[in-house]
Amino acid sequence: FKPLQIAPSILSADFMHLADDIALMERAGAALVHVDVMDGHFVPNLTMGVPIIRQLRKATDLPLDVHLMIENPLRQLDWFLQAGCHVVTVHAETLYGAELDQAVDRIVEAGCLPALALRPRTPVEVLAPVIGRLHMVLVMSVEPGFSGQRYHEGSELKVAAVARMARAVGNHDLLIEVDGGIGPATVGLVAAAGADVMVCGSAFFDAADPARALAEVRERGDA
Numbered sequence: 301f302k303p304l305q306i307a308p309s310i311l312s313a314d315f316m317h318l319a320d321d322i323a324l325m326e327r328a329g330a331a332l333v334h335v336d337v338m339d340g341h342f343v344p345n346l347t348m349g350v351p352i353i354r355q356l357r358k359a360t361d362l363p364l365d366v367h368l369m370i371e372n373p374l375r376q377l378d379w380f381l382q383a384g385c386h387v388v389t390v391h392a393e394t395l396y397g398a399e400l401d402q403a404v405d406r407i408v409e410a411g412c413l414p415a416l417a418l419r420p421r422t423p424v425e426v427l428a429p430v431i432g433r434l435h436m437v438l439v440m441s442v443e444p445g446f447s448g449q450r451y452h453e454g455s456e457l458k459v460a461a462v463a464r465m466a467r468a469v470g471n472h473d474l475l476i477e478v479d480g481g482i483g484p485a486t487v488g489l490v491a492a493a494g495a496d497v498m499v500c501g502s503a504f505f506d507a508a509d510p511a512r513a514l515a516e517v518r519e520r521g522d523a
């Protein structure tokens with residue numbers, strides 16, 4: 301049994317008061333700070349990068365869960381690896397041929413934890429070459445790019461498929477993270493399918509009482 305971990309996404313935070321929002325996450329019992337890095341190419345939106353991650357690293361002891369939605373991640377990977385990330389997630393769709401192995405190697409060599417993300421239409425089979433040595437798989441339950449979107453029905457089936465693949469290769473420590481539209485109404489479904497880490501953007505930061513919202517997500521996920 302792995303306890304459910306909640307990773308609020310700071311894409312929904314108040315950037316003018318980011319330190320307050322980080323403190324709020326700490327008080328609420330967040331396990332990780334989810335950082336959405338978008339380049340305006342792999343996804344239509346443009347968000348934040350290395351300078352913000354460096355400052356976040358100094359501002360909190362919470363581990364940084366960095367979700368790279370950028371084309372050609374190998375070109376910029378070293379900067380992120382040196383910025384203080386804990387988990388570094390690259391997208392399967394941005395890595396061609398041997399690049400997938402190279403990305404995992406470089407993340408591990410830098411002392412960070414490697415994770416691979418899949419867009420909603422990307423099949424789980426792309427995980428096969430590396431799933432044995434991944435720390436985490438991120439299943440996108442919306443098209444990446446924006447917070448506040450609706451959970452794609454059926455994403456829980458993909459979570460279950462990843463869990464089966466991990467068992468088949470004996471990676472019993474693999475964590476499965478779900479990102480997009482996760483809140484009190486959807487957490488039960490994905491947790492039952494085997495998800496361990498819940499990204500919550502709007503469900504946390506748009507809640508009237510974010511700490512209460514986080515506790516509710518945890519309760520419904522553990523139920």
Ligand code: DX5
Pocket residue numbers: 309311312334336367442443444445446447448449479480481482499500501502503
């Ligand atoms: C979307 C990002 C998500 C997003 C989640 O591309 O990867 O992390 O911030 O936001 P919600 O929880 O509102 O769907």
Ligand code: ZN
Pocket residue numbers: 309334335336367479499
């Ligand atoms: Zn994300």
